[in-house]
Amino acid sequence: MADWRDRMTPEDHATIAARAPITPGTLVVLIGPAGAGKTQFTHGVPSREVISLDELRALVNGGDAGDQATTAEAVQLQDLLLDARLRRNRTVYCDSTSLMIA
Incomplete structure (x- = not known):
C-alpha cells in the first residue's frame, strides 16, 4: 500500500535532512536497499559529515562504487573514519547499503 513517503521528491528528502535536530557527535546510520533514498537524504547535510560505503568501495577499487x-576493505576504512570522527565529537551520517557483516 502506497503512502506519503512514496510521493516524496529528492528535494523533500534533502529538506528533512537539513531540518533534523541532530546533536553534535551523533552517529546517524542510513541503512536500506539500493534505491531507498539513503544517499538522496544525505544531500541535505554537509558532505564533510557523510561517510558513504559506496564512495569508499570506489576509492578502494579505483572507481566502481x-x-x-x-x-x-571499504568497511575497514568506514570503521576507521567513524572512530576518528566520533572521538572528536563530530556528527557523522553513515550511508551504507545493508546490515550484512563484510
Whole structure:
C-alpha cells in the first residue's frame, strides 16, 4: 500500500535532512536497499559529515562504487573514519547499503 513517503521528491528528502535536530557527535546510520533514498537524504547535510560505503568501495577499487568484492576493505576504512570522527565529537551520517557483516 502506497503512502506519503512514496510521493516524496529528492528535494523533500534533502529538506528533512537539513531540518533534523541532530546533536553534535551523533552517529546517524542510513541503512536500506539500493534505491531507498539513503544517499538522496544525505544531500541535505554537509558532505564533510557523510561517510558513504559506496564512495569508499570506489576509492578502494579505483572507481566502481557497486563492486561488492571490495566491501570488506571499504568497511575497514568506514570503521576507521567513524572512530576518528566520533572521538572528536563530530556528527557523522553513515550511508551504507545493508546490515550484512563484510
